[in-house]
Amino acid sequence: MLEIKNVTKVFNPGTVNEKLALDNFSLTLEDGDFVTVIGGNGAGKSTMMNAIAGVWLVDSGQILIDGEDVTKLSEHKRAKFLGRVFQDPMTGTAATMGIEENLALAKRRGHRRTLRQGISRKEREEYRELLKILGLGLEDRLTSKVGLLSGGQRQALTLLMATMRKPKLLLLDEHTAALDPKTAQKVLETTEYIVNRDKLTTLMITHNMKDAIAHGNRLIMLNEGKVILDIRGEEKKKLTVEELLHKFGEASGEEFANDKAILG
Amino acid sequence: MNILNLLNAMPGAVAQGLIWGIMAIGIYITYRILDIADLTVDGSLCTGGAVCIMMMLSGHNVFVSMLAATLAGMATGLVTGVFHTFMGIPAILSGILTQLALYSINLKIMGKSNQAINVDKYDLLVSLRYIKNVVFYKNSILVVAVAIVLLVLVLYWFFGTEYGCGLRATGCNGNMARAQGINTDFAKVVGLMISNGLVGLSGAMLSQYQGFADINMGRGAIVIGLAAVIIGEAVFDRVFHNFGFKLIGVAFGSVLYYVVIQTVIWMGFDPDLLKLLSALVVAVFLAIPYWKQKYFRKPAVKKGGKDDA
Numbered sequence A: 001m002l003e004i005k006n007v008t009k010v011f012n013p014g015t016v017n018e019k020l021a022l023d024n025f026s027l028t029l030e031d032g033d034f035v036t037v038i039g040g041n042g043a044g045k046s047t048m049m050n051a052i053a054g055v056w057l058v059d060s061g062q063i064l065i066d067g068e069d070v071t072k073l074s075e076h077k078r079a080k081f082l083g084r085v086f087q088d089p090m091t092g093t094a095a096t097m098g099i100e101e102n103l104a105l106a107k108r109r110g111h112r113r114t115l116r117q118g119i120s121r122k123e124r125e126e127y128r129e130l131l132k133i134l135g136l137g138l139e140d141r142l143t144s145k146v147g148l149l150s151g152g153q154r155q156a157l158t159l160l161m162a163t164m165r166k167p168k169l170l171l172l173d174e175h176t177a178a179l180d181p182k183t184a185q186k187v188l189e190t191t192e193y194i195v196n197r198d199k200l201t202t203l204m205i206t207h208n209m210k211d212a213i214a215h216g217n218r219l220i221m222l223n224e225g226k227v228i229l230d231i232r233g234e235e236k237k238k239l240t241v242e243e244l245l246h247k248f249g250e251a252s253g254e255e256f257a258n259d260k261a262i263l264g
Numbered sequence B: 001m002n003i004l005n006l007l008n009a010m011p012g013a014v015a016q017g018l019i020w021g022i023m024a025i026g027i028y029i030t031y032r033i034l035d036i037a038d039l040t041v042d043g044s045l046c047t048g049g050a051v052c053i054m055m056m057l058s059g060h061n062v063f064v065s066m067l068a069a070t071l072a073g074m075a076t077g078l079v080t081g082v083f084h085t086f087m088g089i090p091a092i093l094s095g096i097l098t099q100l101a102l103y104s105i106n107l108k109i110m111g112k113s114n115q116a117i118n119v120d121k122y123d124l125l126v127s128l129r130y131i132k133n134v135v136f137y138k139n140s141i142l143v144v145a146v147a148i149v150l151l152v153l154v155l156y157w158f159f160g161t162e163y164g165c166g167l168r169a170t171g172c173n174g175n176m177a178r179a180q181g182i183n184t185d186f187a188k189v190v191g192l193m194i195s196n197g198l199v200g201l202s203g204a205m206l207s208q209y210q211g212f213a214d215i216n217m218g219r220g221a222i223v224i225g226l227a228a229v230i231i232g233e234a235v236f237d238r239v240f241h242n243f244g245f246k247l248i249g250v251a252f253g254s255v256l257y258y259v260v261i262q263t264v265i266w267m268g269f270d271p272d273l274l275k276l277l278s279a280l281v282v283a284v285f286l287a288i289p290y291w292k293q294k295y296f297r298k299p300a301v302k303k304g305g306k307d308d309a
Helices: A045-053 A099-107 A121-132 A151-163 A181-198 A209-214 A233-237 A241-252 A259-263 B003-033 B041-057 B062-086 B091-110 B140-158 B162-172 B174-179 B184-210 B221-236 B243-266 B271-295
Strands: A002-011 A019-029 A034-039 A060-065 A082-085 A169-173 A202-205 A218-223 A226-232 B114-116 B212-214
Touching: A002 A045, A019 A045, A019 A226, A034 A045, A034 A209, A045 A060, A045 A082, A045 A169, A045 A202, A082 A151, A099 A121, A099 A151, A099 B162, A151 A181, A209 A241, A218 A233, A218 A241, A226 A233, A226 A241, B003 B041, B003 B140, B003 B162, B003 B184, B003 B221, B003 B243, B041 B062, B041 B091, B041 B114, B041 B184, B041 B212, B041 B221, B062 B091, B062 B184, B140 B184, B140 B243, B162 B174, B162 B184, B174 B184, B184 B212, B221 B243, B221 B271, B243 B271
Parallel strands: A034 A202, A034 A218, A082 A169, A169 A202
Antiparallel strands: A002 A019, A002 A060, A218 A226, B114 B212
16 A cells, blocks of 8 residues: 655755655555554654655655555645644644534545535535544534634544545554643544544554554554564564563664653 | 815725725735735736726726736736745745836836826726716725625635635645645645735726826835734624625725824824834734733634644
8 A cells, every 4th residue: 555665865965964864764554554653753753754745755765655656746746645644733724714614625635626615515414424423522513713622622623634535544643642641542542443444554653652552453663764673463462562662672772762652 | 174174085085995905805815814925015006007007098998907907916926926836935025026026017017107097088997086076886985895895705705615715724724735635835826816916906996096007106005905904803803704794894994094094194194204104003013913922811723834834
């Protein structure tokens, strides 16, 4: 479903801030894979997401989604393949627009935007049903401005927007990191529900090792722009946090220096 | 200070305010919807006026001339849009560049710095002379008011369409818009074109109204437009929540601005200092939301990804 072949990305080349963010990076996802991604700060997790999403173009290498080469496609052209939820709840929605307007924008992802009405009456009913899944009461607030919602509500809405038009690949970039633990749990449960229901191929970055182990069928760990651990199937099911930390030490030759990831 | 003098000047102030109101609606589209302060308007207002007057002087019908002025305005927006998106120049600077270039272009369109048109010889749509003692349907206040209502209806429809919604999302949160497959660069160009098209139309009406197009007629237009937007929002925001009425509110804001200016002049204020006064008033009004945020903080509607938009 997703093939990343030998991708390299250097930020600020030729300056003192030069940073090799992705180092000859390769990763292949099978159809229906739910892959959790962990790694320390600066390991290249978000860079990998942005490379897939096309926020900027990579320096070398190739990215294929469902067999189609998207390496040179701009961000908005790749959008038809992708559902994205960001770390910052403000990023995924348009604050000054209503809940239904945001959903209507997402419903038209990958379609030509015409001069037909932005939202039809029929759609409103559909959105009401969709929002019920979240269990947040948003179905009764269709016209409310999204800016009035809490961070958790906005993330849940973004998740709905990312998945309402079934994406080839769902990209979750620490989408629960900015939420309080209870809300984070709820958003994660909804994520799990939707991914299972629609059998979505998913990449989920998380800073929480327990979550990384509890969700998905495969876990990868990044360090210095490379995949240093790739655990799947039965092996992943039996994995514990201690074991993961130990494996990290073996693979990278250093301590895992992120308290949040261990304690969280 | 004869109050009758002031009352006599009021219809003129209202007509002029309404004409500038069309420009203010254009500025609302860039400033509020796209979140871009577009300085092109200082040049494109004159472009619209110049094109309209020259077309009419060469014998074209007033409506054809105004259409041409609108298209010329849209072309200036296209240039600013290309500077900003394709060439990566910051929006404010893009507008300044276009505005400067337009100074030369406007001179070339007119052939000199001022071109007059005689209301007796040409069939104008609006004029100073069509304010009093004229059949009601030729009254400039009515004509411009009807034009504004029609324009607002079209804009209301457009910003409710699939494409219009995409344009609003672009201005609100560029990251989100791109993630939903919207070509934000193109949307910005389209927004700038619509905005400057309205500004060109406003310039066309203004030059007819005052009976001439002048190379300096657009100077400070952005400030007048911002004043209109701010006044319109301050006065009507609690009353009007519907997008269409908000645009009408902006046009009313422009009328209020001209009524206030007229009153200030009547009170004996030195007209040379008017632009200074306008700039200071707009500066204070622009500062108010910032001060509110800083000193009287309440949970506010947050915008996302604005910096990258």
